[in-house]
Amino acid sequence: xxxxxxxxxxxxxxxxxxxxxxxxxxxxxxxxxxxxxxxxxxxxxxxxxxxxxxxxxxxxxxxxxxxxxxxxxxxxxxxxxxxxxxxxxxxxxxxxxxxxxxxxxxxxxxxxxxxxxxxxxxxxxxxxxxxxxxxxxxxxxxxxxxxxxxxxxxxxxxxxxxxxxxxxxxxxxxxxxxxxxxxxxxxxxxxxxxxxxxxxxxxxxxxxxxxxxxxxxxxxxxxx
Amino acid sequence: xxxxxxxxxxxxxxxxxxxxxxxxxxxxxxxxxxxxxxxxxxxxxxxxxxxxxxxxxxxxxxxxxxxxxxxxxxxxxxxxxxxxxxxxxxxxxxxxxxxxxxxxxxxxxxxxxxxxxxxxxxxxxxxxxxxxxxxxxxxxxxxxxxxxxxxxxxxxxxxxxxxxxxxxxxxxxxxxxxxxxxxxxxxxxxxxxxxxxxxxxxxxxxxxxxxxxxxxxxxxxxxx
DNA sequence: TTTGAAATGTATCAAATGTTACAAACAGTG
DNA sequence: CACTGTTTGTAACATTTGATACATTTCAAA
Numbered sequence: 001x002x003x004x005x006x007x008x009x010x011x012x013x014x015x016x017x018x019x020x021x022x023x024x025x026x027x028x029x030x031x032x033x034x035x036x037x038x039x040x041x042x043x044x045x046x047x048x049x050x051x052x053x054x055x056x057x058x059x060x061x062x063x064x065x066x067x068x069x070x071x072x073x074x075x076x077x078x079x080x081x082x083x084x085x086x087x088x089x090x091x092x093x094x095x096x097x098x099x100x101x102x103x104x105x106x107x108x109x110x111x112x113x114x115x116x117x118x119x120x121x122x123x124x125x126x127x128x129x130x131x132x133x134x135x136x137x138x139x140x141x142x143x144x145x146x147x148x149x150x151x152x153x154x155x156x157x158x159x160x161x162x163x164x165x166x167x168x169x170x171x172x173x174x175x176x177x178x179x180x181x182x183x184x185x186x187x188x189x190x191x192x193x194x195x196x197x198x199x200x201x202x203x204x205x206x207x208x209x210x211x212x213x214x215x216x217x218x219x220x221x222x223x224x
Numbered sequence: 225x226x227x228x229x230x231x232x233x234x235x236x237x238x239x240x241x242x243x244x245x246x247x248x249x250x251x252x253x254x255x256x257x258x259x260x261x262x263x264x265x266x267x268x269x270x271x272x273x274x275x276x277x278x279x280x281x282x283x284x285x286x287x288x289x290x291x292x293x294x295x296x297x298x299x300x301x302x303x304x305x306x307x308x309x310x311x312x313x314x315x316x317x318x319x320x321x322x323x324x325x326x327x328x329x330x331x332x333x334x335x336x337x338x339x340x341x342x343x344x345x346x347x348x349x350x351x352x353x354x355x356x357x358x359x360x361x362x363x364x365x366x367x368x369x370x371x372x373x374x375x376x377x378x379x380x381x382x383x384x385x386x387x388x389x390x391x392x393x394x395x396x397x398x399x400x401x402x403x404x405x406x407x408x409x410x411x412x413x414x415x416x417x418x419x420x421x422x423x424x425x426x427x428x429x430x431x432x433x434x435x436x437x438x439x440x441x442x443x444x445x446x447x448x
Numbered sequence: 449t450t451t452g453a454a455a456t457g458t459a460t461c462a463a464a465t466g467t468t469a470c471a472a473a474c475a476g477t478g
Numbered sequence: 479c480a481c482t483g484t485t486t487g488t489a490a491c492a493t494t495t496g497a498t499a500c501a502t503t504t505c506a507a508a
Binding site for chain 1: 309352364420
């Protein structure tokens with residue numbers, strides 16, 4: 001049995017009232033499945049032809065590398081939808097193996113039924129489009145970030161992005177260690193490069209605050 | 225005036241007959257705008273509240289860096305849709321400035337009208353969902369690829385991906401130069417690393433064919 | 449076959465970054 | 479205050495890659 005009060009908090013059904021959701025679900029076919037802890041929910045490579053939403057409990061996603069070993073990717077819990085980017089698109093297979101990390105109840109909506117749902121209710125349609133679009137935007141941003149090769153460029157991009165048009169002083173909310181991880185570099189390398197940039201008069205650092213002294217030169221770095 | 229024969233070749237209207245498309249467009253509001261060469265079509269930062277489809281001619285997308293200089297991003301021509309990932313999602317602004325590189329006719333469909341279209345016709349809905357999902361998958365793949373740091377890892381990942389479970393010999397359809405570009409490294413560096421891997425007995429190369437000799441060690445490389 | 453352009457293999461050197469290690473500065477706690 | 483763990487600055491050295499140059503091979507057109 002579905003629980004509309006929970007499902008309507010899912011990003012896909014956000015804004016729908018529980019009653020309305022109940023009514024919508026009456027118009028489509030779907031399944032509610034229970035899993036016990038450690039049960040497999042999807043297997044990597046399996047065709048993804050239905051939308052899965054966690055109604056209760058939590059799951060983990062793991063990926064198999066080429067030798068068959070598993071690497072943990074992500075944890076998710078109710079009321080989150082699974083693999084929204086793989087229901088449509090060219091590659092219709094789950095990229096990950098999902099298994100229950102607690103007792104779990106999943107709502108499973110076959111793709112054609114979900115399409116029906118999208119056409120019945122424009123809010124759901126908008127929500128779903130927003131979900132995958134936001135994901136695409138997020139990935140695009142991340143990709144742009146990785147496209148900067150040198151550490152200097154990454155720092156410059158990060159600071160200019162944060163600073164925007166106006167401010168010159170940027171509050172860095174992360175430790176150097178976290179920042180380095182985000183940049184995909186080691187902590188000492190980041191510190192060294194920051195140090196060099198200070199010496200060259202590009203920036204000033206004070207603990208968590210970084211002041212941009214020469215915006216023009218910083219921009220220059222990103223051209224390369 | 226829209227030209228259904230052209231528009232139905234757009235990824236969004238693929239599979240729709242020209243007549244059907246004509247009929248669908250009768251049910252919504254839209255605009256057809258003409259631009260002359262070098263006219264601005266969208267400006268980076270502008271709110272993206274309508275779907276734009278090139279009906280005639282070609283455009284270029286440019287991005288402003290922080291200092292205001294422009295960098296060319298992409299060329300597109302009829303019948304391609306613009307910025308499909310930015311019509312929905314959190315960030316509803318064009319990331320790029322688009323200008324005409326020839327005389328151009330654009331079809332402009334306001335977002336609410338496009339949503340109507342999606343609800344009227346499930347093929348269009350599927351097409352659009354496929355478009356953005358495929359894009360998300362593409363970005364995701366690319367990101368995964370970039371997550372491998374060393375050239376050895378990139379080669380290993382590429383080869384194991386291509387080889388799958390079965391084959392040991394991989395046909396490389398690209399030249400070293402193209403491959404290097406795809407990996408984001410220089411051509412001599414790629415050749416050097418390939419050479420090293422041959423010497424270590426990991427692979428054998430014969431022109432465009434690469435034979436994987438030691439899958440276990442290749443996998444090892446990806447663990448890091 | 450000859451020829452020339454493109455693709456490939458290889459070498460050398462410089463630059464960027466990783467690795468490791470350690471010291472100094474800071475923040476919280478008893 | 480003294481103590482302790484975390485964050486930050488810095489150094490020495492190793493590794494990886496980029497840049498550049500040039501020789502060799504391949505392949506297709508004349």
